[in-house]
Amino acid sequence: QLQLQESGPGLVKPSETLSVTCSVSGGSISSSHFYWTWIRQPPGKGLEWIGSVFYTGTTNYNASLESRVTISVDTSKNQFSLKLTSVSAADTALYYCARDDSYDYPGFDHWGPGILVTVSS
């Protein structure tokens, strides 16, 4: 059973860098069928796709965040990570990692429970 789990600081100061990691268990991150994705949800609001990474390191980003976002993959640890620079209160959100299946069940078919990251001094 595939499981994803986010980890990282729950509090980040304004102008600093948000860093969260997603650990994948029960399956390999090194598959040609999947993109590994970050999605966020501000409190009480909808879902926003941040970006996705392929196991080779190829990335796709939301244009509205692209100048501040880096998503990377570490196949040796079966993990992928999100870095968001120069954060502000608008970046306070529940951050989810998810698997984007392009083969069996096209869609975000597995999700982590989410990690709440608050931007505040």
Added chain:
Amino acid sequence: DIVMTQSPATLSLSPGERATLSCRASRSISTYMAWYQQRPGQAPRLLIFDASKRAPGIPARFSGSGSGTDFTLTITSLDPEDFAVYYCQSRVTWPRTFGQGTRLEIK
């Protein structure tokens, strides 16, 4: 970018009733779309992929239809656990985009 517009924003129904949720894409996306359910305090769950195919473990009362720009999620005979927020999502290309959600609430 593909803009996904959902309607209505809120739908108030009673258990046992039928729910019809709509999603419109800003341009044709064939059937490259998915529906998700998000219950309070939980991560979203994939319900429907390729516009009309149920994901594993999803009850048969959930069905999806549509192609091109107009899509519908239908829930026949609402169960109390179905009252949640539903999102549609385009996956025809990058970026992946979500609709703003429809809240299905108990009347």
